[in-house]
Amino acid sequence: MADPLLLNEPFAELLQGIAQCATCGVEYDAASVPAICPVCADERQYLPPDGVQRWHAPTVESAGIEVVELEERLFALRVDGGVGIGQEAKVLVTDAGNMMVDVPAAITADAVAQVATLGPMRAIIPSHPHMFALQSAWSAALDGAEVWIARADAGWLGRAPGNLRLWDGEEEVLPGVVAAQLGGHFPGSAVIHWEGDDGRGVLLSGDTIAPNPDGRTTTFMYSYPNRIPLSGPVALRVAGGAARFAFDRLYGNFAGSILSGAREAVLDSAARHAAWTSGDHDDLTGPAGRSG
Template sequence: MRLPDDVVQCATCGVEYDARRLPGACPICADERQYLPADGVQRWTRPLEHDEDIEVVELEEGLHALRCADGVGIGQEAKVLVVDAGAVMVDVPAAITEEAVQAVRALGPVRAIIPSHPHMFGLQSLWSRALGDVPVWIAREDAAWLGRTPENLRLWEGTQEVLPRVVAAQLGGHFPGSAVVHGEGADGAGVLLTGDTIAPNPDGRTVAFMRSYPNRIPLSGPVALRVAEGAAAFGFERLYGNFAGAILVDARASVLASAARHAAWASGEHDDLTGSAGLA
């Protein structure tokens, strides 16, 4: 696959940048939600320098994940939701290959690309071009994080129906523009794709609400409750994050209960369970 010479990526987060206007350091990584390398040295790379293997995996009927092996970035899984009107890519790989593009095309005509937040921008302008210049929907509040502007950029805020019955909602929290995408599974049950806005925990039953996942910075209790209530406005049985985590049963109730637990701990309600040292 021949890629344009003016595209580079941050070697740490994998987000694309315009090679003609590179900052001294990747702003996304310099921010407290991400991280620069331990030595503090910014490194750039070109997509052509890597031969990533991208596997397209069916998660359920009508929903697939793109999993990259040995690539740059943080290893996110893009999701491709297929409905009657076409397909939507939610979050974007930090890699692209001709084989992966053809595999995604085979799932159905892709009508929209929508990253949940700036960490998931990946190679979005290249994927847009490869899939036929499909629109890339970016929350207006997060547009300042773009290091390269897709040719078919669409800014949005609040809620946005990107395809019939596929709705993006800006819930904030992790980033001001952090979003979830709601659709319907083949069985008619609601499916919520949450990126890092709401992150499934390893137990498969609870979720987390964080300002920074790698740096362990939590959101406040009120914000966690606000995000959960915004998500709960949709009916959904299953929830998928931007890595391999998922809640496959009664996910809406799990989100609300997890937010209540988060808020209780953040408020100090359970400080008696942390030990007696320093307590009055």
């Protein structure tokens, strides 16, 4: 039977019953939306400056989505417009089926069709609650692909996907593709390690480890918008967890990446982070406040 989404017949049915927070783009059950989005009320996100909670009724073409090939068998879904924080989902293509890592806050018939042509979707894995977005609709559109939610972060679900799978620790989701919860940003914050088409290794790091604009270093934050860093010991722990895997390249959940030497960059960046947060370089910050 042809997929009704691709025929554009009951497309809107996929979005019935869903409300999105207009600020973060995370989905909720429309019949029971909270007074304030708890994801935004948490200090890792933010409420609108005017303090007014706004809910968005998602539509099929509320934003544009471009499917971009990043490297062999790895694609990005880049959203233009719509609501939310503008994350960039990734689609990983393997011989055993495909995986979506992080989820767009929008959905379009064209993007679904392009993703479907890449092969069967076996799993959808948001790296942490800020990435929950329209995961129910994407799962339904892609033949009910399982949505993997870290058990430690399941309390942030505002809407349970129809094909929900709770997971803990570390699992090989597909042959050669391992999901690992390293914590830090959220207790269940995860990374995805893939051997890569060239065998050198790729880490899809979400917000667990964020590539910096220089393309050579990373950062480790409890709250990115509010600039609250993780402690040095936690950054070192997260980096050490990632370094158990061999990877040459790293892609975050926005447009940032490190395209060579990524494993070493993560370890070096964690050491730098730990040194600054522990006060090792306070002598470089100026004389203000010094006694005497």
